[in-house]
Amino acid sequence: MRTWLLPALLVATAAACAGGAPRGVGMSEPGQAPPTTPKATDAGTDAAAFPRDYRTQFAKLSSARFVSQGHAGGRFNGELFGNALAKESWDRAIGDYPVGAMLIMEHAERSAEGPAGPTMLMEKRAKGFDPKFGDWRYSVLDSKGQLQKEGAIESCALCHADAPRDFVFRLP
Secondary structure, three states, X not given: OXXXXXXXXXXXXXXXXXXXXXXXXXXXXXXXXXXXXXXOOEOOEOOOOOOOOHHHHOEEOOOOOEEOOOOOOOOEEEEEEEOHHHHHHHHHOOOOOOOOOEEEEEEEEOOOOOOEEEEEEEEEOOOOOOHHHOOEEEEEEOOOOOEEEEEOOHHHXXXXXXXXXXXXXXXX
16 A cells, blocks of 8 residues: 555545544435425326315215225224215216315224224326326325325335226225
8 A cells, every 4th residue: 555545545534533534425415304305296296285184174975884894804983975066976986086176084993992003095196197096196194193104105006906986995
């Protein structure tokens, strides 16, 4: 090894540890939050936020709670709600759902106490959002209402691909 190389490496290492070395592209300064990447959107429109007031603003599409056979294999009872666009299409029972239609299923454990389970949303998005799965956006909230997943969730879409009409199952 050349005699000048070892001291040069030690100086460079000391400078890097002390924060004196230049940062690589995309690296944050110590103690600084990493840069955020804007959320991707489709057709220039943002996804609607999960509507927290759906119980009062949406129509109830189920007359009573029912066994949610597809979500956790019958572990939950479900109740289904839809916004005006979803209700109109639900009642018509033919054709695809329009862009903006939202369906929300809330779940409760089937035990005697029936504690809350997950809440799931399907929102029909503009053509091109996810053509493979009917352009639906899915959201899953845990029993405390915290968002767990959202977007073109493949596990949701693969199951809903078996639905008889536009990725939507009818109630049992």
